[in-house]
Amino acid sequence: MKILSLLPIFGSGVTALLISVLPAGAQTTRPQDDPAYLKKAALKIDQHIASFYKKQGLSVPEVTDDATFLRRAFLVSIGRIPSAEEALAFLEIEDPDKREQLISYLLASPGYSSHMTNWAFDLLRVRDRVEGKPIDFEPYRNWVRTAIDNDMPWNEMTHQLLASAGDGWDPETAAVGYYTADRGMPLDNVANSMRVFLGSRMECAQCHDDPFGNQTERLDFYELAAFTNGQEPLRRDYMQELYDELNKGKEYATRKFSIAQLMYNKVYGLSLGGGGTGNIHLPEDYQYRGAMPGELVGARTPFGRQVRVSEKRPRDDARKMLAEWVTAKTGDQFSVVIANRMWRRVMGKGIYEPVDSYIPTEDSHYPELVTLVSNLMVEMGYDLRAFQHVLLLTRTFQFATNPNPSVVAGGDDFHGRKIERLSAEQIWDSLITLSDGDPDRKPRRGFDDRIKIDGKPVLVGQKTMTQLSKEVLALKSKKEVTEYYNHLVSLIEEGNPGDGNAGGNAMMSMMSGGELYDKDAMVRASELPSPAPPDHFLSTFGQSNREIVDADTREPNIGQVLSLMNGFVQDKLVNNPNAHLYQSLKDAKTDQDKIRRLYITILSRPPSQEEMGWMMDEVKTRGENGYHNIVAALVMSSEFLFLQ
Template sequence: MKPLFVRWTMAVLGLVAAAPLACGQGMKAPKDDPAYLKKAALTIDQHVANWYRKQKLPVPATTDDATYLRRVFLVTIGRIPTGEEARDFLDISDPNKRQELVNYLLNSPGYGSHLTNWTFDLLRLTDQRIGGGGASMAPYRDWVRRAVDSNMPWDEFVRRLLASNGDGWDPQTASVGYYTRDRGMPLDNIANSMRIFLASRMECAQCHDNHASPDEKPERKDFYELAAFTNGQGELNQKLMQPLWSELTRQDERRGPEYSVAQVMWDRVYGMSLAGGGSGRIALPQDYQAEYHNGKPGDLVGGRTPFGKIVLMSDRRDENNGREKLADWVVSKTGPQFPSNIANRMWKRVMGKAVYEPVDTYVEAEKSNYPELMGYLQQLMVDLQFDMKAYQRVLLYTRTFQFATNPDTSIVPGGDDFHGRKIERLSSEQIWDSLITLSGGNPDLKPRRTLDDRIYVGGKPVLVGKKNMIQVSKEVLALQKESDVRAYFQKLLQDVKSDGGGGGESMMMSGIHTYNKDAQVRASELPSPAPGDHFLYLFGQSNREVVDASSREPNVGQVLSLMNGFVQRQLVNNPKAALYKTLEGATSNDEKIRRLYLAILSRPPTDQEMGWMLDEVKSSPERGYRNIVSALVMSSEFLFLQ
């Protein structure tokens, strides 16, 4: 096998050679031009340097290779490097190796895996719809994952979410899961949309005028005028099945196969579809207060955007393109707010702290602590055509990203002083992905979770290899009469009753990969969110009920888990763990200890540490190395990002 450095270089050369041309005359678009990206990184560093001069702060030192290696791996692909990756990088003396490592990581499978975790958290994406019967979010999950892996531009991603309608199982329209995930809660959905995509907090205006913020005072009517754009959400043609469903949901019918088959159609087909395009008008709620003097309970109000370029819809008739108009407004008619929001969120993801905090409360560039820098970042996002990977590449190229760790808190309220990266605890996903790297080797070599489109009846797959949910959904949603729905149901019921089973074997043959909560695969492949007894939940993974619900706060349960749970069982006391395989070929205790440090902490031990560890091995030959592994994995250095 070629040395890792050679593989990195080949990957970079392949990326450059494959970059598409634009602008005619053989010129590359900025997002595809390596020279442009390097210049953009330099411009960011110049803005930061100018701020240092104004604040009379010295320029921080650049961090050492070992700290940088661990940092860039965890930030870019969400796991620590393997022992081999660490050794290869630290042994290279090429001055361009940091940039080449960035390119290698951004084009590795781990990049999509790690960004998927971030996206799932932001969208509150779950495998099953909360309180939604048998409805599944699997097609929506798969759509988001494919969008991340293909590096779909952020503006297109948001537009396709907000303007979506149609079949929830169709791979092209499965983005409707953004709305069906919140079925029955359209007001919460629009409030979350504003917070996620525009950093605008309007949720309080659902119930009362907001006079808490001096810069943004949405009134209650503003909120309902905005909600009008997405009003009128429903299921495609579900009324055709309503009589049959009513018959089968009588108490004495719910345990039979008829009910289970009908549930496939009612919940997993109709229940996952989205009809219409947004009526554009909505009735004010019954508790709307007369003292507002701008409407009364039950009044119909048309869609109206609260800021940016004003977009209006009629209050006299229902239309069918409200969601499309909303999407267009969010992406292209809110001025710098849309690019500023995602530029700031990505800055926080890479640099550790946002340019302005909190990230879900928009601050105009000229009112931020760093007007020139924030103005440049939001324009850079536009110039890069909302290419998330290109934008992160620029940030990772900067010297600002490479500054040494600063353990002190920021001197700037509501922002960062950029004076070295602040220490932060790893997310639950980063800890998990790093642990399974130590126990099983590079987790990105394992098969990815794929869409499970099998038909489930009574919790078991049926008709495997004969028909799947994508086909059933397309056929059911095409039915136009109640009698056709009944006939289809009877045919599906008969097919299920006569099916011979064999779902597990057929799944393997069809290439479907699914994982249960006990699988040692990356967090992005596991059930979402993790159940309450899982390592990920214990270490703070979001329950996906509200935006930004993850936690990095320590607790006693985490300590007990590290001492007695997964770490001890699958890593410390597991002689087959990949970590111990790195010791093969080492001829001395010194070399074995060095390899353990490189695999766990991505650095060699200091002379003092080497002395301590040699004493441990000599005093306890049988348990010495296991004790070293246990101590290093439970150390603050392993659990924190510098």
């Protein structure tokens, strides 16, 4: 690989990022660390696609031009358009390997982690707070983000989520947020798990047998739910009496009660005890043969290699049993589902759709291709970054856009990428790039583990939530809990809790390992509150509310038009002389050069001769204001808002 030839594009700071993608010689221990392996795997996929073309009588599509590939690669890999400098340099460089080099650079950049974080937050419904719950899920959010940053293999990440137990603030066990965020709704959690990890839609079986003949019975669902039954906070019963007394007495709505709430809700409430009992009582309205209403049944898996627990012998590790079944005992289902999710993420459409409804490989339109990508996912150790690297290296990814519908019902014909609207996060991150330049150079959002009472930090520099949680969960009796609570009250009252210049509403305050940004910060979507509030640009453009799986939408609405014409875009970009895209015009010598630069900066391509004529007329007529009008027109164009 001649990847270092791209150093002039991205600056000297790229060297460190490229270390992970350069060949490691004879010392490589994983196949995906070898660039030759990645290229060979990509070739195998292209050969399968070519075979499909032959069977379907389809011609081989043309490879797209550099400009389209550049924009596509950036948006798919790191979720934003290239900056002016990146686009200009790539388009002007003469190197036959530059596409391959660009992919390697993008996947080694922090932008990849940012973009994948948005995907993980949507899929796992990661929220800073859950409506109706007086706690925040900062440690769980941080756990998911860290797992993505560290390329935790998908099977390991899934196992840790499903088998999690312990302290919700401990970085090692904060995956318990997967369950505690759904506390009070354990059956919904089980249904979501089956949909997310195995592509099995069992949510209707909570209430009735499947009326469509898919053999999903209500009993199957409850036997599966038995694996996760028994989700109780760690040792919260030690504080229950104290909390109830404060809640009913004169201390209610006082600062002392707020401190009690801190311990009761934000420490105990984020913890998860036990490991799953493996048995569960059927609901009192159970109405099918084979079991009685209210009957105690043992855990049993509905397909794959059977795993079961006797209802008479409850366990304390059933969640772990479930995690092992999902990741290793369901045949190819687990690997096929995640491979197909990644395929849709890169190619724009799943090998089969919808991606959260598993189809047995032999029943799909492309059993050979499904088997290939499933085996590849396993062979690569469920490394999602490396798997996407292979897909991005394929000729299939480079085919020109195909505006026509697929010739295969329920699947793709792989005959060029289908046009799709950008996600809310892609639009936002691209606008931030136009406004402020490369957004990945800004500090990351840090892990906020400050102790807060009524929204204000206390004991700053003395104790963190991580430390507090560890101490509280180590208490072994009601007496110890009461003594600790009284000591904590004294400690906080003796300090100055109202001080600390870094209040909860500050736009940016230093955190451990980064910054804390509020909704108005000009940073990537992955750094903002999750999800953004209803009045935010991201919400307007369809960001998921993260209450249900994959709840984002890319449907247009009038609010989006108003935001582009009169709101955020006009304020932060079009009418902002300090915006990065205007700064990039400073070294342009002529009006033609400036217009060309704006096109490349916004659309990643130069204007056509006809477009140049139109824009020159605009500049001659309106002078400097003409450039503002050009920016507004290009940003509001379908070409900017869609991915080709």
